[in-house]
Amino acid sequence: MDVGQLLAIIIGAIFVSNFVLARFLGLCPFVGVSKDSDSALGMGMAVIFVMTMASLVTWFIYNYVLVPLEITYLRTIAFILVIATLVQFVEMVIEKTSPTLHKSLGIYLPLITTNCAVLGVAVVNVDEFMGVGLARNASFIYTIVHGFSAGLGFTLALILMAAIRERLDLVDVPKSMRGIPITFIVAGLMAIAFLGFSGLKIG
Amino acid sequence: MSALRELTKGFYKENPVFRLALGLCPALAVSTSVQNALGMGAAATFVLLGSNVVISLLGRIIPAKVRIPCFIVVIASFVTIVELVMGAFLPELSKSLGIFIPLIVVNCIILGRAEAFASKNGLWLSILDGIGMGIGFTFAIVLIGAIREVLGDGKLMGYMVFGPGFQPVLIMILAPGAFITIGLLMGWFNLLDERMKRRAEQKAARAAGNARGGR
Numbered sequence: 478m479d480v481g482q483l484l485a486i487i488i489g490a491i492f493v494s495n496f497v498l499a500r501f502l503g504l505c506p507f508v509g510v511s512k513d514s515d516s517a518l519g520m521g522m523a524v525i526f527v528m529t530m531a532s533l534v535t536w537f538i539y540n541y542v543l544v545p546l547e548i549t550y551l552r553t554i555a556f557i558l559v560i561a562t563l564v565q566f567v568e569m570v571i572e573k574t575s576p577t578l579h580k581s582l583g584i585y586l587p588l589i590t591t592n593c594a595v596l597g598v599a600v601v602n603v604d605e606f607m608g609v610g611l612a613r614n615a616s617f618i619y620t621i622v623h624g625f626s627a628g629l630g631f632t633l634a635l636i637l638m639a640a641i642r643e644r645l646d647l648v649d650v651p652k653s654m655r656g657i658p659i660t661f662i663v664a665g666l667m668a669i670a671f672l673g674f675s676g677l678k679i680g
Numbered sequence: 681m682s683a684l685r686e687l688t689k690g691f692y693k694e695n696p697v698f699r700l701a702l703g704l705c706p707a708l709a710v711s712t713s714v715q716n717a718l719g720m721g722a723a724a725t726f727v728l729l730g731s732n733v734v735i736s737l738l739g740r741i742i743p744a745k746v747r748i749p750c751f752i753v754v755i756a757s758f759v760t761i762v763e764l765v766m767g768a769f770l771p772e773l774s775k776s777l778g779i780f781i782p783l784i785v786v787n788c789i790i791l792g793r794a795e796a797f798a799s800k801n802g803l804w805l806s807i808l809d810g811i812g813m814g815i816g817f818t819f820a821i822v823l824i825g826a827i828r829e830v831l832g833d834g835k836l837m838g839y840m841v842f843g844p845g846f847q848p849v850l851i852m853i854l855a856p857g858a859f860i861t862i863g864l865l866m867g868w869f870n871l872l873d874e875r876m877k878r879r880a881e882q883k884a885a886r887a888a889g890n891a892r893g894g895r
Contacts, residue, residue, distance in 0.1 A: 499855050501709035505788060508701065550764060553782040554756040561749060593705050593786040600779045653870035654863075657701055661863030668856035 486619055490626035492674040496594050497634040498667055499675075503594030507635055508660055510585070517639035521632030523585040525625065527567065528598050531560050532624025535599040536617055539607055549608075556599045564589055598627050637667065686808040690816025696789045697820035697862075698869045703789040706780045707821045708858040714837050717825030719773045721818025723762045723781060725811070728790050730758040732810035735798040742799070751794045752785065759784045789817060827861050828852045 496502045503524070510520045535556050543549045568586045572579045589595060602623060606616045641663055650659050696702045703724070710720045734754050735742075742750045763781050766774040774781065784790070793813055798806040829835055832852030834842050851857050 501705050501855070501858065502783075504704040504708065505702075508704070551760065553760055553763065553785055554753065557752055557756050557785050558749070561752060593783050596786050597779060597783055600782050604779065651867070653874055654867040658863045658867035658870065661859045661866065665856040665859030665863060668854075668859055669851070672854060672856065 483619070483622055486623050487626045488674075488677060490623055491630040491633060492671065493677055495630045495634055495671050495674075496597070496627050497631055498664065498671045500597070502597040503592050503631055506585075506589075506592055506594075507631075507638065507664070508657055511635055511638040511642055511660070513643060514636060514639040516585075517635045518632075520585045521628075521635050523589060524592070524594065524631050524635075525628030527560075527564060527586070527589050528595055528628035528631075529621065529625045530563055530567065531595050531599055532602055532620050534559055534563055535602065536607070536620045539603060540613070544608075552600075552603060553596075557596055560595055560599070594627070594631055598624050601627075634667070638664065641667075683805065683808055686805055687812040690809075690812040690814070691819060692816075694813075695816045695820055695869075696792075696813055697817060698866055700789075700792075701866075702792055703787045703817055704862070706783065706787060707817075707824060708862060710777050710780050711821050711825040711828055711858060711861075712853045713829045713833070713835075714822055714825045716773070716776055717821040718818070719766075719770070720777055720780065721814070721821050723766065723777075724784055724787060724790070724817055725814025726762060727755060727758040727784050727787075728793060728814045728817075729807065729810040730761075731755045731790055731794055732798040732806040733803065735794045736801060736803050736806035739799045747799065748791075748795070751791060751799075755790050755794070756785045789813060824858070824861050824865065827865075828857055832857055 490496070494500055497504065497507050506520055506524070511517050538555055538559055539549070539552065543552060543555060564586055568579075571586075602620045606619045606623070611619070638660070642660065645659065645663070654662070690696060692699075694700060697704065697707045706720055706724070710716045731751070731754050735751060738750070738754075759782060762784065763774075766777075766781060793809060797809050801809070826836060829837075830841055831849045832854075834840060834846045834848045849857075852861070
């Protein structure tokens with residue numbers, strides 16, 4: 478484990494292979510919750526939290542349950558169940574401990590269960606950091622950091638999109654392009670901008 | 681008649697991708713070529729059909745409160761079958777679809793059909809619904825794939841479409857091309873819809889006018 482590699486993972490997850498604009502993960506909330514920047518921020522925070530937690534939990538499940546029992550081919554079933562349970566659990570804990578936080582994050586949490594970005598981050602973690610000969614503690618730290626920065630990248634794209642869409646409301650868009658179609662065109666332009674990051678080489 | 685409607689509604693009227701904006705992630709991610717798009721469409725259709733059959737049979741047994749986790753387990757089981765079969769027999773396709781095969785689990789189309797249709801309807805209609813929605817999804821993703829492959833690679837199904845002088849628009853097979861293609865296609869579908877509605881209105885108005893004139 479070295480810091481250069483860690484930095485490469487962070488920059489990579491936020492900019493170069495941004496979960497929304499380069500990997501096409503989490504498009505439903507990206508289109509659905511990007512109408513105003515307040516809810517975009519709330520959704521983003523919820524996603525960062527759940528993605529980090531999901532990375533942590535699926536790392537333990539993979540290394541201490543699936544690998545010893547030699548049932549790694551069941552990872553899809555195991556991960557989705559764990560993530561669904563985790564989201565429910567997090568919602569209950571937040572509701573009990575902090576009603577204010579629940580009010581701002583609560584409505585977004587159920588949406589996250591079927592957010593492909595969360596299962597996606599778990600699967601990408603397995604493909605990139607587990608079972609590829611990394612030392613156990615290195616793979617643990619890489620996994621957590623990747624989960625967190627992938628969430629950060631998602632939030633960045635979501636907030637940028639929300640800011641653009643707030644201004645788009647004042648623009649005379651052709652009737653048939655209003656709503657989702659124009660959002661996708663804007664996302665395409667944003668993705669072109671993000672392609673510029675693919676030249677970055679770190680580590 | 682209603683059976684035919686269940687089968688064909690996914691094609692245009694309730695097309696999951698263009699009309700309902702569901703299943704967007706795989707529709708954009710693996711539509712770089714027609715071949716990938718067909719593979720993804722077939723995999724998703726199989727899972728959709730399988731989960732619709734099982735859920736319509738179990739619909740009355742599953743308690744309402746835990747129905748979503750149950751649906752997810754059923755769907756995840758079929759996805760695992762697809763993952764293993766594809767990995768064994770079509771390793772190349774499996775590699776190019778990558779993480780989007782396990783991610784069929786969270787494809788909102790499948791959970792959506794389980795919740796909205798299969799758990800409430802009988803086996804026969806659920807089968808038709810699964811096939812219809814699967815075909816609708818495949819149609820959408822192949823259409824996107826064809827546009828991107830022709831413009832971005834100059835090929836269709838691996839065959840050259842244009843002469844050797846054609847300069848491929850590389851951006852179309854990269855991420856931005858997917859967003860722009862689906863944005864324009866959705867806009868076009870909306871435009872068609874508006875036209876059809878306006879024509880129907882005019883027809884109704886004319887019919888009303890005729891009726892008044894005849895009196």
